[in-house]
Amino acid sequence: xxxxxxxxxxxxxxxxxxxxxxxxxxxxxxxxxxxxxxxxxxxxxxxxxxxxxxxxxxxxxxxxxxxxxxxxxxxxxxxxxxxxxxxxxxxxxxxxxxxxxxxxxxxxxxxxxxxxxxxxxxxxxxxxxxxxxxxxxxxxxxxxxxxxxxxxxxxxxxxxxxxxxxxxxxxxxxxxxxxxxxxxxxxxxxxxxxxxxxxxxxxxxxxxxxxxxxxxxxxxxxxxxxxxxxxxxxxxxxxxxxxxxxxxxxxxxxxxxxxxxxxxxxxxxxxxxxxxxxxxxxxxxxxxxxxxxxxxxxxxxxx
Amino acid sequence: xxxxxxxxxxxxxxxxxxxxxxxxxxxxxxxxxxxxxxxxxxxxxxxxxxxxxxxxxxxxxxxxxxxxxxxxxxxxxxxxxxxxxxxxxxxxxxxxxxxxxxxxxxxxxxxxxxxxxxxxxxxxxxxxxxxxxxxxxxxxxxxxxxxxxxxxxxxxxxxxxxxxxxxxxxxxxxxxxxxxxxxxxxxxxxxxxxxxxxxxxxxxxxxxxxxxxxxxxxxxxxxxxxxxxxxxxxxxxxxxxxxxxxxxxxxxxxxxxxxxxxxxxxxxxxxxxxxxxxxxxxxxxxxxxxxxxxxxxxxxxxxxxxxxxxxxxxxxxxxxxxxxxxxxxxxxxxx
Numbered sequence: 001x002x003x004x005x006x007x008x009x010x011x012x013x014x015x016x017x018x019x020x021x022x023x024x025x026x027x028x029x030x031x032x033x034x035x036x037x038x039x040x041x042x043x044x045x046x047x048x049x050x051x052x053x054x055x056x057x058x059x060x061x062x063x064x065x066x067x068x069x070x071x072x073x074x075x076x077x078x079x080x081x082x083x084x085x086x087x088x089x090x091x092x093x094x095x096x097x098x099x100x101x102x103x104x105x106x107x108x109x110x111x112x113x114x115x116x117x118x119x120x121x122x123x124x125x126x127x128x129x130x131x132x133x134x135x136x137x138x139x140x141x142x143x144x145x146x147x148x149x150x151x152x153x154x155x156x157x158x159x160x161x162x163x164x165x166x167x168x169x170x171x172x173x174x175x176x177x178x179x180x181x182x183x184x185x186x187x188x189x190x191x192x193x194x195x196x197x198x199x200x201x202x203x204x205x206x207x208x209x210x211x212x213x214x215x216x217x218x219x220x221x222x223x224x225x226x227x228x229x230x231x232x233x234x235x236x237x238x239x240x241x242x243x244x245x246x247x248x249x250x251x252x253x254x255x256x257x258x259x260x261x262x263x264x265x266x267x268x269x270x271x272x273x274x275x276x277x278x279x280x281x282x283x284x285x286x287x288x289x290x291x292x293x294x295x296x297x298x299x300x301x302x303x
Numbered sequence: 304x305x306x307x308x309x310x311x312x313x314x315x316x317x318x319x320x321x322x323x324x325x326x327x328x329x330x331x332x333x334x335x336x337x338x339x340x341x342x343x344x345x346x347x348x349x350x351x352x353x354x355x356x357x358x359x360x361x362x363x364x365x366x367x368x369x370x371x372x373x374x375x376x377x378x379x380x381x382x383x384x385x386x387x388x389x390x391x392x393x394x395x396x397x398x399x400x401x402x403x404x405x406x407x408x409x410x411x412x413x414x415x416x417x418x419x420x421x422x423x424x425x426x427x428x429x430x431x432x433x434x435x436x437x438x439x440x441x442x443x444x445x446x447x448x449x450x451x452x453x454x455x456x457x458x459x460x461x462x463x464x465x466x467x468x469x470x471x472x473x474x475x476x477x478x479x480x481x482x483x484x485x486x487x488x489x490x491x492x493x494x495x496x497x498x499x500x501x502x503x504x505x506x507x508x509x510x511x512x513x514x515x516x517x518x519x520x521x522x523x524x525x526x527x528x529x530x531x532x533x534x535x536x537x538x539x540x541x542x543x544x545x546x547x548x549x550x551x552x553x554x555x556x557x558x559x560x561x562x563x564x565x566x567x568x569x570x571x572x573x574x575x576x577x578x579x580x581x582x583x584x585x586x587x588x589x590x591x592x593x594x595x596x597x598x599x600x601x602x603x604x605x606x607x608x609x610x611x612x613x614x615x616x617x618x619x620x621x622x623x624x625x626x627x628x629x630x631x632x633x634x635x636x637x638x
Binding site: 139 | 329460465469470572576579580584598609610617618
């Protein structure tokens, strides 16, 4: 006979999110990635408040300088401080990444949940997803940038117009993976007993989705969110790099890289910082996603 | 197997039609006017005639139909004529570029070999590097090699080609001076020295594109190997006394290659997309550079044709991946 008298748990009860955090902490790469991502975000958003130079301030006498105490990253061909431009560029790049990710995520989750939950809409919506997956994304993005740049710029101002255009273009062309993953999870969830139980007490479709389905597909959505940020930042930089993104005087990391490549032969070191900014952000976000995937999966958690 | 292939083929037709419609409608919204460059002294009625000559006067659906006919009927005939010396396509209207005033396909045929050489070679190099890495890191899971491999593939995922490109240029061209800075497309291979030069100028673009391929494929290879290594048939093979080499490289590898082969087929169109950027970095005069040039010059027929060609590649390789999967894995076929 085993001793059944002492069944009290030795550790105090804790919430699910404590478990998730505990597992997440164990993944060193993910933790480091999260910290680096936070540092980058705080750096580009708070840094400009502390740094004396403005990203658009032109000091033509101080142009093309190498790294120094006054300008740690040097200055560009118009004498603008590169550290200030890096921070301003990072703000745009990360803002584009986050907004485009949110758009793609909401589109993808909506399509995925609707397709998984309502059997009638499953076929048409998944065909639509397949069609979107077959679109050549980069060429189409370039075409969209070419076509709508002028009308939007004149409608809402050059910077905001391009921002809206890039965010919408990236969001509309990158929701498909999320939709597929969410649909698969919803299909599996629908067969579970708790859904049947909820159904049997007369839960409406709306409540069913918001209270039972959505919380349970949150973890794949969160993992796609991290991948979405990485994807959006790379796409925006690629567009800016090809000269079809933001206007030339408006810094983003891709734009800075494009400027640096034009002076590659004379000042090769300028390529380094914007490229590092993009790569480090994407790398840290990818590691974050990796750790989140492990931490949010209850089958792995606690092992 | 045949019905499976035919079913997939039939499914591909509406997909392609839908994509061509999307591209056409998108370009229909274009605010750019090809007559904008014409001097103001040209009277409006002449302008109207020029517009008609460019095929712009008719309603949208007729132009869409004409474009479809030109792309799917006239251009293949031109190709056929060119190959066999026949005259099927004589006097038929082709897709004319607004930029060069010549057929779009002539320019594409001129540019395509550059892209194919660089893209094709980089893909092969990438696969050749990726497969052994994937196999070995799965076999020695969580070893130092595996950890390093994971890190390097993560870097390959995260560093975009428009950063690795300038980086290798700075390193190998500016600092070390090993390889030429700009890809010389007019270079012809006639003897050993020019062949070596061709190799040297191809190394950097191929390296940059191959890094991405390697990162993706080695990940898939590793995951697929890991799935198979714990299967019962592997234990059986070991129990029979087969050598470790045979177990891993024959039994496990063959089964693991099934998903990887389809991933290889699916990844090819994406590499063409990535080549747009790489061509820009290294000034390779391929179809990616042609697309960028056409977009900047507002040359809509070229943009439409090239974008559709990219879409065609994606659908075509999806089809190949599906059929390959069907051939390699009987369970898919009889589904």
